[in-house]
Structure formats: structure tokens, C-alpha cells
Amino acid sequence: MKKFGPAALAAIALLLPACSSNSSSTTTTKAGPKTIGVSIQDLEAQFYQQMEAGMKSEAAKFGYKVTFVDASRDSARQQSQVEDFISRKVDAIILTPYDSQAIGSAIVEANNANIPVFTADIANASKQGTVVSHVASNNVQGGQQAGMLMCAAVHNAGSVAIIDEPEVTSVQDRVRGFRMALQQHCPNVKVVADVDSGGTRTKANADTGDVLQRYKDLKGIFGINDDSALGAVAAIQAAGLKGIAVVGYDASPEARAAIKNGSMVGDAIQHPDVIGAKTIDVIHDYFSGKTVPARIDVPVGTYTKANAQ
Amino acid sequence: MKAETRTYWLRAGGAVAFLIVLALVINFASHGTFLQPGNVVRVLRQITYNFIMGVGETFVIITAGIDLSIGSLISLTGVVMALFANATGLHGFALIAATLIVGLAVGGAAGFVNAVPVVKLNLPPFITTLAMMQIALGLSYILSGGQPVPLQSTDFQNTGYGSFLHTIVPIPVIWMIVVLIVSSVLLMRTRFGRYVFAIGGNEEAARLAGISVGRVKTAVYVISGMCAGMVGFLYMSLFSSGSPQTATGNEMLNAIAAVVVGGTSLMGGRGAIVGTFFGALLIGFLDNAMNLLQINSYLQWVVLGGVILLAVVLDELRKRYLKRA
Numbered sequence: 001m002k003k004f005g006p007a008a009l010a011a012i013a014l015l016l017p018a019c020s021s022n023s024s025s026t027t028t029t030k031a032g033p034k035t036i037g038v039s040i041q042d043l044e045a046q047f048y049q050q051m052e053a054g055m056k057s058e059a060a061k062f063g064y065k066v067t068f069v070d071a072s073r074d075s076a077r078q079q080s081q082v083e084d085f086i087s088r089k090v091d092a093i094i095l096t097p098y099d100s101q102a103i104g105s106a107i108v109e110a111n112n113a114n115i116p117v118f119t120a121d122i123a124n125a126s127k128q129g130t131v132v133s134h135v136a137s138n139n140v141q142g143g144q145q146a147g148m149l150m151c152a153a154v155h156n157a158g159s160v161a162i163i164d165e166p167e168v169t170s171v172q173d174r175v176r177g178f179r180m181a182l183q184q185h186c187p188n189v190k191v192v193a194d195v196d197s198g199g200t201r202t203k204a205n206a207d208t209g210d211v212l213q214r215y216k217d218l219k220g221i222f223g224i225n226d227d228s229a230l231g232a233v234a235a236i237q238a239a240g241l242k243g244i245a246v247v248g249y250d251a252s253p254e255a256r257a258a259i260k261n262g263s264m265v266g267d268a269i270q271h272p273d274v275i276g277a278k279t280i281d282v283i284h285d286y287f288s289g290k291t292v293p294a295r296i297d298v299p300v301g302t303y304t305k306a307n308a309q
Numbered sequence: 310m311k312a313e314t315r316t317y318w319l320r321a322g323g324a325v326a327f328l329i330v331l332a333l334v335i336n337f338a339s340h341g342t343f344l345q346p347g348n349v350v351r352v353l354r355q356i357t358y359n360f361i362m363g364v365g366e367t368f369v370i371i372t373a374g375i376d377l378s379i380g381s382l383i384s385l386t387g388v389v390m391a392l393f394a395n396a397t398g399l400h401g402f403a404l405i406a407a408t409l410i411v412g413l414a415v416g417g418a419a420g421f422v423n424a425v426p427v428v429k430l431n432l433p434p435f436i437t438t439l440a441m442m443q444i445a446l447g448l449s450y451i452l453s454g455g456q457p458v459p460l461q462s463t464d465f466q467n468t469g470y471g472s473f474l475h476t477i478v479p480i481p482v483i484w485m486i487v488v489l490i491v492s493s494v495l496l497m498r499t500r501f502g503r504y505v506f507a508i509g510g511n512e513e514a515a516r517l518a519g520i521s522v523g524r525v526k527t528a529v530y531v532i533s534g535m536c537a538g539m540v541g542f543l544y545m546s547l548f549s550s551g552s553p554q555t556a557t558g559n560e561m562l563n564a565i566a567a568v569v570v571g572g573t574s575l576m577g578g579r580g581a582i583v584g585t586f587f588g589a590l591l592i593g594f595l596d597n598a599m600n601l602l603q604i605n606s607y608l609q610w611v612v613l614g615g616v617i618l619l620a621v622v623l624d625e626l627r628k629r630y631l632k633r634a
Contacts (some may be wrong), residue, residue, distance in 0.1 A: 044455045108444055196606035200558055201548055206355050210600035213348045214339075227554070232545050238354065238470035238479065239347075254459050 010177045020150045034092070034287060035065045036280075037085035039078050041122065043070035043099035044169045047250075048096065051120065052075030054276025055094070062284050074101040082106040086113045092283050096121045104128030116286060120273070130288060135279045135296045139170045143177025146247050147164070148218050149302060150178070151186035153245035153265040155197040158219030159192040160245075161211045163228040163284045165199040174249060174268075178222055192218070197228055204231025205238075212239050220245040226255040251303040259308050266304035274298050310415070316631075322571065324377075324587040326592065335598040342601055350479060354592035356362035357481040358540050358556075362564035363571070363585040365536030368529040370568055371496075371509045373577025374427065374434040376530060379537040380561035382419050383448040384553050386412040386541030391458035391551030394465070404464050406515035412538035419445060420534025424527040434530075442561075449553040459544070468517045469546030481543055493582040505529060509577030567592055570620040591616070 010305050038055060040048045052068055058076050059066045067090070071078035072213060075098055086109060087095050093110050097103035100122055107129025110117045119134045162178065165171045175194075193211045197204040204223065208231060212218060221236075221244060225231025229248030236244050248255050251269040258264040275298045336343040362379050369376045388411045399464045423441050426432040472479040496502040497590030507515040517520050521575055545551045573580025595616060599609045 042455075046456065108558065187572070192604070195600065198556065198558065201552065202358075202544065202560065203555060206596065207600060209351050209355060210597050211344070212601075213351060214342055214601050215595075227552075230548060234470060234549075237466075238472075238547070239351070240472070252457075254457055257459060 015032070024190075033063050035067070035088075036283060037081075037088070037090040037091045038066060038068045038094040039071050039081040039085070039096075040068065041071050041078070041096045042073050043068070044072075046252075047270070048121075048210050051276040052095070052272050054273030055280050056178070058280035060279040064280070064283075066280075071098050072168075073098050075099045077105065078263060079106045080109055086110060089113075090115060092116050092118065094118045094120055094279055094283075095124075099125060100125035100308070102126070116283075118279055118283060119273055131294075133279075133282045133292050133294055133296060135275055135282060135298065137170075137270040137275065137300050138297035139173035139300070140177035140180070141297070142270065143174035143179075144181040144247065145177075145300055145302045146174070146222055146249060146268040147178040147181025148185055149159075149266040149268075149304070150222060150245065152184065153190060153247065154186075154189055154219040156186040157188040158292055159190050159215055159217060160220035160222065161193040161195070161215065161218060162191055163197050163204045163208060163221060163223045163232055164194050165224055165228070166196055166264075167194045168199070169174040171199070173303060174224050187304060189220075197231065199225050199228055200233060201227040201234075203232040204228040205235045208232040208235035209239065211271045212236065212241065218244060220247065222246075223248045226250045226252040229264060229267075230254060230258065256303065256308055259303065262305070266302055267304040271298060271301065320581075321587070329601040330586065331591075332594065337613045339365065339601045341596065343598055346477075346634055348597070348601075349517060350477065350482070352590075352593045352597045353482050353485070354479040355597070356589040357485040358543060359542050359560070359563050359567055359592065360485055360586055360589040361488050361536050361543075362560065363486055363567040364582060366564050366568045367534030367571075367573055367580055367582055367585045368492075368505060369434070369491035369533050370565075370573050370575060371478065371505050371577055371580045372526055372529050373512070374526070374529065375565070375575075376420075376433065376533045377437065377561060378414065378423060378445055379540075379564060380556045380558075381442045381449065382416050382534055382537035383541040383544060383556035383560070385419070386415050386538040387545040387551035387555050388449045388458055388553055389415050389551070390542060390545055391460055392452060395458070395461045401464055404462060408465075409539070409542050412542045413535045414538075416534035416538025416541065417531045418534070419537075420530040420532070421527060423534065424530035427530070428523040428526050438530075446553070446557060451554045452553065455553065457548075457550045457554075459550040463549070465546040466549065469543065469549065471575075477629065481547075483538070484543060487535075489582060489586055489617045492523055496582055498596060501525065501528070504548075506578060509574075509579070511578075517523070521563075525530070563592060566617050570606070570617055572612040574623055588620075591620070616629070 013101045042048055055066060069081045071081060078098055084176050093115055103124055104126030105128060107117050107124055111130050113202060116132045119131050121136050123134045126130050162175060165176060182219060192215050195207045197207045221232045223232050229246050246264045248264060248267045251267040255267050278298055279294055282292050282296060332344060366376055390408045393411045394404060396406045419441060423438050426437045427434045432547055468480055504520050507520060508522055508525055512522060544555050565587035568585050573584055573586030595613060
């Protein structure tokens with residue numbers, strides 16, 4: 001019975017003001033198109049544009065009406081967007097929170113209106129609010145992909161360094177996966193340095209220089225994002241060194257160019273379009289009355305010179 | 310003037326002696342990796358950016374002002390230069406020179422905008438440059454669409470991380486030496502430099518003495534903006550791209566720290582480019598040494614903050630001691 005709650009409430013609410021839009025007036029019957037409101041933290045980012053495309057094409061398959069709004073990296077704006085969705089009585093809300101703590105109160109509002117909330121890419125980290133399902137990259141597995149790239153690049157032996165940003169949870173997962181892969185696949189590769197460069201290119205560049213100075217026999221560097229990896233590449237070039245394998249994460253256009261010209265060996269690559277599509281799939285399952293898992297992992301792939309042609 | 314020159318050299322000598330002792334201690338602790346020529350050269354290359362930011366800031370701070378916009382201006386000029394370099398059909402030296410001029414012009418223009426409300430309306434530079442910090446960062450993100458702008462030309466690589474004589478003299482270090490000499494002469498040996506000190510010492514007295522205070526103040530903010538443009542150019546060349554995220558972290562605060570550790574007074578009227586060089590060198594040495602000694606990165610912040618505090622406290626105590634003697 002519980003899942004008919006939102007529909008029933010919406011129907012009651014619709015009886016009061018007779019001027020509501022036609023899209024939500026059909027929620028009582030199963031035949032009409034379901035509406036989904038999506039608030040994305042930053043639609044200017046390529047990553048989220050790809051996620052949006054994945055959602056759009058998957059929603060078209062099921063005939064859902066999807067509305068996208070850009071929170072423009074502003075928590076207050078995201079909150080009011082959720083409130084707009086509630087007053088428009090959408091059937092489901094998808095969020096990629098800008099602030100994983102601050103999003104809690106918006107989710108509570110949607111919960112109170114009996115609208116199911118799903119998160120994509122970034123989870124609700126606050127103690128408030130209930131999210132039906134969270135869909136995101138499996139960063140541990142992504143780190144493992146990066147680790148296996150590293151094993152192959154250094155021929156299963158030697159010392160490597162990690163240009164880290166340990167205060168970010170997704171990065172912690174990446175590094176955990178990276179270390180796990182080294183242990184399993186190439187135990188002779190040792191992580192000799194793990195420095196916190198804050199994920200920025202300037203600091204990664206400076207810190208890599210210091211690491212290269214201390215470990216003259218360094219064989220490889222794992223940058224936890226592409227800015228870290230590209231900062232390391234610049235430091236290696238400035239030191240006039242060659243043959244140090246750099247592995248990054250995300251495969252941004254610049255990293256792809258670096259992989260193509262050989263200054264990086266490869267990247268772990270997330271699939272935001274798949275994250276988008278899977279989020280729509282889980283909503284479809286939920287609408288059809290299936291029980292859905294609280295967390296759905298989307299595998300992370302690799303991007304190497306073979307992909308760069 | 311002569312006594313002043315003597316204390317100036319005494320201060321510089323003291324700083325050198327302090328750094329030498331510190332370097333020897335660190336070298337011992339790091340089993341000799343610290344003072345290897347390659348490492349020393351690398352530290353010099355690494356402080357280039359902080360030092361050049363600090364030079365502009367030194368001029369501003371001596372007039373008792375402050376420029377908070379330099380980090381954002383590095384981001385903005387880097388993006389503008391990368392877009393310009395990709396759009397123009399120039400090659401080789403002409404491309405590099407034209408791109409640098411564009412960066413200096415954008416930085417200088419932003420500095421001019423910083424100065425106008427300070428000079429005309431007597432508004433605090435803390436506020437006007439804080440506003441510019443936001444404006445420049447926003448523009449940088451708008452122009453770049455939030456993404457780094459990769460350089461299509463490879464002509465900048467040599468400027469960014471090339472070197473003379475097989476990695477012995479990195480090209481950024483040559484830029485640093487040129488900036489060091491030109492700015493020192495400008496501040497210490499010209500009438501303009503004397504006006505900068507006079508305004509910082511006592512602005513009203515400077516005005517009564519017939520100094521065109523407005524023009525001199527405008528000039529220092531323009532210089533600061535141009536220094537940011539030059540750092541934007543060097544970072545863009547190093548990374549082969551102009552990114553809106555470049556230098557938007559602690560870079561501006563580190564530059565101010567270098568200036569203050571170098572003995573320039575935030576109250577204005579006192580300071581030196583050589584001091585800023587030693588300030589940047591001390592911070593760069595410490596960063597490098599702590600990485601070599603594998604000190605935890607959070608502890609590194611504590612140590613760095615402590616050193617900044619210690620440096621200014623020691624400088625103040627030394628000044629009081631000299632006054633009494």
C-alpha cells in the first residue's frame with residue numbers, strides 16, 4: 001500500500017486547485033506519463049552533462065517526462081528547486097547534491113510530501129531524510145582498475161607514489177582499491193610515498209618534484225584525479241625524466257591527450273551516462289513495485305592509448 | 310642613507326646565515342638529499358611563482374595596502390591567454406610574446422580597476438580587491454566554461470619547464486632573477502620607489518610634499534596585477550593549459566606570507582624585494598624539506614604557520630633591540 005501513498009496524496013491535492021498542469025494530473029492512473037524532477041549540482045560540468053544524456057535516453061524508453069534543473073553549485077538554490085518539484089507534484093526526484101550534508105533538509109521535505117528521492121553520483125551524507133536508492137561509480141573497483149594499469153606499466157616491480165587527497169571519501173575508496181590491486185596482482189610494487197596535494201595541479205606539481213628528488217628509482221605515479229596526474233606529468237617533464245608511468249582518474253580531455261601522446265599510460269574512467277541510465281532503471285523498478293537495492297554500483301572502466309586512437 | 314644601507318645588508322646577511330644553518334640541519338636529517346644541486350635548483354624553480362606574486366604584493370603592502378585578487382587573476386589571465394593563444398595564428402616567439410603581453414595587459418587592467426575606488430573614494434583595498442577576487446574568478450569560469458583550456462601550440466613548453474644547460478638552469482628561474490633585479494631597482498633606486506615608501510610611511514605628508522599619491526597607488530596595483538599575469542603565464546606554460554582552478558587555493562595567502570616573513574611591514578613604509586625573495590625561499594625550503602622528511606601533510610600546515618609567526622615575532626624583537634641600543 002505504501003507506494004500508492006504519493007499518488008493518492010497527489011490526487012487529493014489536485015482536487016483542491018483545479019488549475020494544475022496536465023502532466024501531474026495523470027499520476028492517479030497508471031497509464032499517464034510519470035514525471036521525474038532532476039536537480040544536478042553543476043550542469044556546466046561535462047560529467048553531469050553526460051549523466052543528463054544517459055537519463056534522457058533511458059527515460060524516453062519508458063516514456064517518463066524528465067525535467068532537469070541546474071543547482072549551479074548552490075545549496076539554497078537546490079533546496080528551492082526541490083520545493084518547486086514538490087509543489088509541481090512530480091512522481092520522483094533525482095538529486096546529485098552540491099553539498100552532501102546540506103541536502104538533508106530538502107530530502108526531508110520531499111519525504112514529507114511522499115515523493116521518493118533517488119541520488120546519483122553523490123550520496124546524502126546527512127543524518128536526515130530517506131533516499132530510496134543511491135547510484136554511483138564504484139570507486140574502490142575504479143582504484144583497482146588504476147592499480148592494474150600501474151602493475152602492467154611498471155612490469156610488476158618497483159616503487160610508486162600516490163598523489164592523494166585523503167580528506168575526500170570517494171578518493172579514499174580509489175586509493176584503497178589501488179593498493180588492493182597492487183597487493184593482489186603485483187606484490188613487488190611498493191607504494192613508497194603517499195602525499196596530500198589537495199587534488200590541485202599546482203600543489204601536485206610541487207609535491208611530485210619533491211617525491212622524485214627523494215626516490216630516484218620511482219617507476220610510477222598514481223594521481224587520484226586528472227589534475228593531480230597532470231601536475232605530476234609537468235613535474236616529471238621539468239625534471240627531465242622519462243619512463244615514469246603516470247596513471248590518472250576520470251579521463252578528462254587533457255588527460256586523454258596526454259595518454260595519446262604517451263606522457264600518461266592510462267586512466268580509470270567513470271561512466272556518467274551509465275550512472276544516469278541506471279538511476280532511471282531503478283526508478284522504473286520502483287514504480288513497477290519491485291523492491292530496489294539501497295545502493296547500485298556502476299563499474300569503472302579504463303582508458304588507455306588503445307582507446308585514444 | 311648610508312646607515313640604512315648598512316642595516317639593509319646586515320638584515321640580508323642575517324637571513325642568509327639563518328637559511329644556511331637551517332639548510333645544513335635539514336640536509337643532515339634527510340641524509341644528504343636536501344642539498345643536492347638538483348634539489349636546490351628545483352626549490353628555486355618551485356618558489357618562482359610564489360616570489361613573483363610576492364613582488365607585486367610587496368609594492369602594494371609597502372603603501373599600506375593589500376591585494377587579495379592575485380590568485381583569481383592568475384586563474385583569469387591563464388584562461389584568457391590560453392584562449393588567445395589558441396585563437397591567434399601566430400607561432401614561435403611572436404606567439405609567446407603576444408600571449409605574455411595579453412596576460413600582462415589583463416592583469417594590469419584588473420589592477421587598475423582595483424585601484425580606482427581605493428584612490429578616488431578612499432575605500433579600503435581589502436574590500437575592492439576582495440570584490441575583484443570574486444569577479445575575476447567568475448569571469449575565469451565563464452570564459453573557460455568551467456573546463457581547463459588546453460593549449461594547442463607546443464611552443465610554450467620550453468618556457469614552462471625547459472631549462473638551459475641540461476636542467477641546470479630552469480627557465481622559470483631566469484624569469485625570477487629578471488623580476489628580482491628589475492623590481493629591486495624600481496623600488497630601491499628610482500624616484501617612484503621612494504614615493505612608494507613615502508606614501509606607506511605617511512600618506513598625508515607625502516601628499517603635502519607634492520607627490521601624486523593617486524598615480525603612485527594606482528601604479529602599485531597595476532604592478533601587482535601584472536605580476537599575477539606573469540605567474541598566470543608561467544603556470545599556463547608549465548601545464549600547457551589555462552585552468553580556472555589554478556592558484557585559487559592557498560597561493561595568495563602564501564604570497565602574502567612570503568612578503569611578511571621577508572620583513573615587509575603590513576603597516577606600510579618598510580620592506581624590500583630581497584626580503585620577499587628570502588621569505589619565499591624559506592617557505593619553499595620548508596615545504597620541500599618536510600616532503601623529503603615525509604612529515605604528515607597536516608602537520609606541515611602547523612609547522613608552516615608556526616614558522617611564519619616565529620619569523621615576524623623575531624623580526625619585531627630584533628627591531629626593538631636595535632632601537633634601544
